[in-house]
Amino acid sequence: MNLQSYDECLKILKQNAILWDRVEKVALTNALDRHIAFDVIANDNYPAKPVSAMDGYAFKFNAQSELNLVASLPAGSDKKLFLNENECVKTFTGSLMSDDTDTLVPVENVEVLGQKILIKKPVAKGFAVRQVGESYKKGEILIKKGTKLNYAEIALLAELGLFFISVFIKPKIAILATGSEIKDLGEPLENDAQIHSSNHVALACMAQKMGADAIIMPITKDEPNAVKEAIINALKGADILLTTGGVSMGDYDFVKIALKDEFNIIINGADIKPGRHIKIAKSGEKYIFALPGFPYSAMVMCVLFLRVLLNTWFLQDEPYLTAILDEDYEKRSPFLEFSAVNLEHKNGVLYANLRGKKLGSSAIVNNLTNQAALLVVPKEQKFIKKGEKVRVLLML
């Protein structure tokens, strides 16, 4: 079997990525972690006029240490005042500076004597004034299309007066775990050969974290017709179907058979570990990702393939970093290998280590807990020495 390299697979996957131009409007209060569907550009300077940055007394700068208080302007007032030399107006944080004033002396710096203000601690010209465009200038790109909106982007959109915004529709991802040995959440195990399914809930969480909606399908036994029907049903309401199990070289890989009927297989195996038997199929605008049954593999494949497609749609890069390996590493497979590691910042340096990670099969779910990342070990490399630079890929 001549397996494609991971790079070749990604190239094919990207070539087969449909354009994700599906957009919906959501209220800003529902927009956290959504991917914005347009470039946000400042259509004015902000602030548009000079604004007080503190509570104090606004005046036209001069060297005087005594000012006459002629008015008090609460925040939100746009009363026009015209001041003479040596006059000042009480001005609160966030208020417009009166015309003819350019400097604010803070309340802490003065002594008030009736309608007189004595400046005890002088300030420089322009002090405590938010100048026009201090936050941003007209025409500045503030948020790029595709950005995942965090709290500060939400704040910025609110400040800009936007309330109902366009975001990319979340792809709907159906998850179908197959296997005669797996039982669902809450179901008792009937014999020692049965296990509880973990793939479906894990992949649903991953899909959510990647910005998609997850639909968990009923678990399906290794029976060709049952699997085929489940696949057809799942695809009715989903853009992408993730299956787990049934795709290895064994006799019971009915999923593989079902796939061939209507879908065009675009990726059929990859020269990587885990996930050698990954299959991706496409039909029109729908995809099937046939992931392995072992949960560690399935979760890693989800990041190595599904996330690439979603990030292509959302205009995001894959989060690869360079780290220093904190122990020797011996690769056991002849493939490009992705191995669970802990990332740790120490003294300004990013280290990767395998503390607590267990050697064994691709079934070890707990190798991915505690925010594990993936160490990327190239195909040709057999051994990495402690202290060498390595490539790591963040999970979710």
Next chain:
Amino acid sequence: MNLQSYDECLKILKQNAILWDRVEKVALTNALDRHIAFDVIANDNYPAKPVSAMDGYAFKFNAQSELNLVASLPAGSDKKLFLNENECVKTFTGSLMSDDTDTLVPVENVEVLGQKILIKKPVAKGFAVRQVGESYKKGEILIKKGTKLNYAEIALLAELGLFFISVFIKPKIAILATGSEIKDLGEPLENDAQIHSSNHVALACMAQKMGADAIIMPITKDEPNAVKEAIINALKGADILLTTGGVSMGDYDFVKIALKDEFNIIINGADIKPGRHIKIAKSGEKYIFALPGFPYSAMVMCVLFLRVLLNTWFLQDEPYLTAILDEDYEKRSPFLEFSAVNLEHKNGVLYANLRGKKLGSSAIVNNLTNQAALLVVPKEQKFIKKGEKVRVLLML
């Protein structure tokens, strides 16, 4: 005004932290990003019996290159088989290994001739068998109390057969933005002195990211009775109230007055920038955090104070890291300063830089976009040279 240091403030805050022992049960499918309320300990080895890690033929290891195929065991079957020397049983990934077998030769390594299996590529004893306890051993602590559950923790809980689990109840955080100059989302501005509120939506997002439920209260003008009533109302349904605006030294700080009536002020100002005028009050099991009106300050204070209380409840540490400063930095205040920076990994090293960050007041919301972190500049330090190690604090 003799301001307390940030360390002193945190000490007081932690001393005044009530015990957050409020727990609820949630389905695993609703548990993503929740903080688990118990230590998860393996109550058995996993797997409890040896399991096949591949599709292949299970046999008792010997040097023979020919085996008699006597049965086929699909996954999920616990049929007991007793094999003689040189007999094998077809076994699928995830299936129990038959008694008397210890090694699996994968399908790729053999040639099948009727009921005979010819081993073309021999394997070592124990090959492709998940040994008892490979994933975890009985008694192992798998997830620590307080852990924020990510996809892999959810997978692990499913694997363990847990479905309905205890998590910490989310604290309810009401957010009350005050200010006569601020207008709400979707409201038109009536004059140049008005601005759109960004604090309330931003803090709501931050509260959610910190693991709390957010309740956004109606914006309240700077009028003593209105503010007082709003505070009383907000606290009826909330564990914590965040106010913004109205707490500086100006004439309009009614919030401060309202606070004094029923609440015990535990923190009254801090020797930091931004956030010098922070106030935290407590009454019984409820808290008020009176945050500044400028949104940059309010968001930073939310991380510097509110998150510390929540992380105390959820048994989490604050995410401080060491980075290398990628440019010279001159501190402009005499306080301990928290300044927005970008973090960037380059070649295994974590750098902090101020690219795109604007100098100015504490009103600049966009200094916190693009996943900004905070550079921590000690009170005594005036200048940091490019290349020096600095302390940074991750935001959310």
